[in-house]
Amino acid sequence: MTEEMIIAGFGGQGVLSMGKILAYSGIMQDQEVSWMPSYGPEMRGGTANVTVIISDERISSPILANFDTAIILNQQSMDKFEKSVKPGGVLIYDPNGIIKHPTRTDISIYTIEGAKLASKMGNPKIFNMIVFGAFLEVKPIVKLENVIKGLKKSLPERHHKLIPLNKDAITMGMQNVVKASI
Amino acid sequence: MGEVKLMKGNEAIAEAAIRAGADAYFGYPITPQSEVIEYLMVERPEDRTGMVVLQAESEIAAINMVYGAAGAGKKVMTSSSSPGVSLKQEGISYIAGAELPCVIVNVVRGGPGLGTIQPSQADYFQSTKGGGHGDYKLLVLAPASVQEMADFVDQAFDLAFKYRNPVLILSDGVIGQMMEKVVMPEQKPRLTNDEIIERYSDWATVGKKKSRERNIITSLELDPYRQEAHNLKLQEKYKKMEENEVRYEMINCEDADYIIVAYGSSARIAQKTMDQARAKGLKVGIFRLITLFPFPKNEINKLADRVKGFLAVEMSAGQMIEDVRLAVNGKVPAEHYGRYGGVIHSPEEVLAALEQKIIGG
Incomplete structure (x- = not known):
């Protein structure tokens, strides 16, 4: 199994940390991982993206032009990465703020109302974990228990009390991802 | 085996310096290598091993602190990115001239000038042909993974002391910024003052x-005949490096018709190109340079007897290609491909270049 993906959105949405949690989850199940951020002069509100690869085999290039999955969280990223999904691949996006919706018919497209659900759950910070849950529902490449293990490992001890909230957010995402009809 | 961690290349190099038993690190922050000094500041190695970490007032100050500490027999490292490494060149030339050991890390970004903060491999000439003045060489190691960022630090110190010469770890923004699995080497003790005096x-x-x-x-010798004698001694040393320290990795070269020569992040990208090419029935192999100086010229020359062509892939306008061509010596075509100025070539672009410049041509 090799999953090559891009997560792209605004700085501050938790794009890079979602990728990091995914990479940690891969390590927890003994897989090879790579996490390559775009590290331009990014800031809160600027664009941010990260290429994450999880594989059973040694990973060659951390730099990719085409992806099995794209998680897209703003319009700029949609413009840039819709065309980079491999035929037969998956595109997951939050329709909040998207003006031009994806139109490709050779890929599977899903929506997750991450921003709305996060504010409903009373904590906009868990937005990225809701989206992450949507991804795991569509592509269960890492087990939830390994995600939790990964969180325990990557978060400092003082933040471990937030793990149940993160778990709830993932579940919320899993339950609310919708296949889009093009 | 130690614990598997997820780390950035820059963090791995910092942790590896502590574990190599380094006595000191002097540096100055610059993207994309600032995580080296950030990690060291957070980790407080003075509490762990007594290692000194100091943010100097400039890159020039940092390299001269390295010069001083190295003169006292200390294991000392500095790191920077391209514009900062340019500033260090005077000090590096002095350290090479004075024959002192140290480790210098360059996490390369696009140039020239302040250029861009994005990855690049355009400092090959500066690294391998003597970036400062005078006839000197650095031993240059090129890591292609976060694990090698960690492993090469200790090796670099060993080589630096073996030859009493600066060793450069030439990385780039990709390897510095990416996170991968890494297993850290065991902690080595720092040498005591008595051990340093003895050795x-x-x-x-x-x-x-x-x-x-x-x-x-000192690097000053005003008598030209003595200076020439000193230079002859240095050249003798560089010749020994060429005889003993050439390092490389060959991937699928046994049956290959075409060879991609690359180092660092380009070597990783090229491995995916190789997979894509082989899926199309094209027999492509990778010759990955681990040492850039000494350059594996004999090995590439031998390969040239049995392959149809070479493509040198590097994020530059064509620097390493000159050494590849010297090694191939006209036996078969050797061409260059690379994006630069901070743009990273994709595996697909490399494949297209290979088909167009080498296989088609």
Whole structure:
């Protein structure tokens, strides 16, 4: 199994940390991982993206032009990465703020109302974990228990009390991802 | 085996310096290598091993602190990115001239000038042909993974002390910024002052007894005949490096018709190109340079007897290609491909270049 993906959105949405949690989850199940951020002069509100690869085999290039999955969280990223999904691949996006919706018919497209659900759950910070849950529902490449293990490992001890909230957010995402009809 | 961690290349190099038993790190922040000094500041190695970490007032100050510490027989490292490494060149030339050991890390970004903060491999000439003045060479190691960022630090220190010469770890923004699995080497103890005196009393400026002559650290010798003799000694040393320290990795070269020569992040990208090419029935292999100086010219020359062509892939306008062409010596075509100025070529672009420039041509 090799999953090559891009997560792209605004700085501050938790794009890079979602990728990091995914990479940690891969390590927890003994897989090879790579996490390559775009590290331009990014800031809160600027664009941010990260290429994450999880594989059973040694990973060659951390730099990719085409992806099995794209998680897209703003319009700029949609413009840039819709065309980079491999035929037969998956595109997951939050329709909040998207003006031009994806139109490709050779890929599977899903929506997750991450921003709305996060504010409903009373904590906009868990937005990225809701989206992450949507991804795991569509592509269960890492087990939830390994995600939790990964969180325990990557978060400092003082933040471990937030793990149940993160778990709830993932579940919320899993339950609310919708296949889009093009 | 130690614990598997997820780390950035820059963090791995910082942790590896502590574990190599380094005595000191002097640096100045610059993207994309600032995580080296950030990690060291957070980790406080002075509490772990007594290692000194200091943010100097400039890159020039940092390299001259390295010069001083190295003269006292200390294991010392500095790191920067391209514009900062340019500033260090005077100091590096002095350290090479004075024959002192140290480790310098360059996490390369696009140039020239302040250029961009995005990855690049356009500092190959500066690294391998003597970036400062005078006839000198650095031993240059090129890591292609976060694991190698960690492993090469200790190796670099060993080589630096073996040859009493600066060793450069030439990385780039991709390898510095990416996170991968890494297993850290075991903690080595720092040498005590007595051990340093015992081992390095023939050159270091420490532990002079009455019975011993003073050791003088200098790169100045005004008598041209003596300076020439010193230069001959240096050249002899660089020749020994060429005889003993050439390192490379060959991937699928046994049956290959075409060879991609690359180092660092380009070597990783090229491996995916190789997979894509082989899926199309094209027999492509990778010759990955691990040492850039010494350059594996004999090995590439031998390969040229049995392959149809070489593509040198590097994020530059064509620097390493010159050494590849010298090694191939006209036996078969050797061409260059690379994006630059901070743009990273994709595996698909490399494949297209290979098909167009080498296989088609």
